[in-house]
Amino acid sequence: MSSYKTFAIAGAGTVGKYILQNLVKAKEEGKIDSVVVFTRSAEGNPEANALGVKSVQVDYTSVPALTTALKGVDVLISALGPFGLGLQGDIATAAKEAGVKLFVPAEYGAPAIDMGGIKSTLRRKFESLGLPFTIFFVGVFMHSFFSPALSVDLPGGKVTVGGKAHNPITWTTVKDIGAYIAHCLTTLPPAKLEGATILIEGDRAGIKEVIAEYEKRTGKKVEITYRTLEGLKASAAANPFDFPSLLWLTVEDNQGVIGAPDEVNLYKFPGWEPTKAIDFILGESA
Secondary structure, eight states: OOOOOEEEEEOOSTTHHHHHHHHHHHHHTTSOSEEEEEESOTTOOHHHHHHTOOEEEOOTTOHHHHHHHHTTOSEEEEOOOGGGGGGHHHHHHHHHHHTOSEEEOSOOSOTTOOTTTHHHHHHHHHHHHTOOBOEEEOOEEHHHHSSGGGTEETTTTEEEEETTOOSOEEEEOHHHHHHHHHHHHHHSOHHHHTTOEEEOOSEEEOHHHHHHHHHHHHOOOOEEEEEOHHHHHHHHHHOTTOHHHHHHHHHHTTOOSSSOGGGSOTTOOTTOOOOOHHHHHHHHHO
């Protein structure tokens, strides 16, 4: 059983709202004592407001203000979006000064994608501060990958891939991620969390396998367009935050999965049955 009783979430949006929902449930079950949400808005976080959870307005660029806000918090979970990743260094400094026992940074991706070195730099900072941390790798968010924005639009009949697209990818829904993270943080002892990398996988398959299954189930044809490896490399070199190019390069290097099959979902619990990619796509297009 976890010894952590007080929690704070920085950013209860895409992923954070599902972590929050499950921490609220844990509080109702008596597993934890409290959870608050940090927000930059004076009006509070909408998800927190809807759940009756206290919002704390913070300035993420002020270490003294963050330190004050973090007093009494056992676990700080960062769920900041991509443009907030650079703020986590100051947040980590404040967490250490405030006596936070565990920091969960906003990784939630694949080990091979470092977003311009921001993530590895933060891990080195944790180590230099002596701040305990847990990394959760989840692969690619299903809703982000299977979308027109990433040019993977199966219901629309058009998909753009990079390279040969033969290798498997790990995908996970944000709902499944939130439930799993909350479960781990409220049930596992510190010895299994501090310094640990925990792998969460909803599904693993090659994109062409998913397309073939979609065509089989729906009777619809999907047109595949290929981006060249040279084009991907040029785009990634020009912009280290070009996620689609970085992702397809990672897949081409056979690093699109987060670990071996026997390394993922080690703390699966009753009722947690992660959504498969094909079911997510069919559910979204229904």
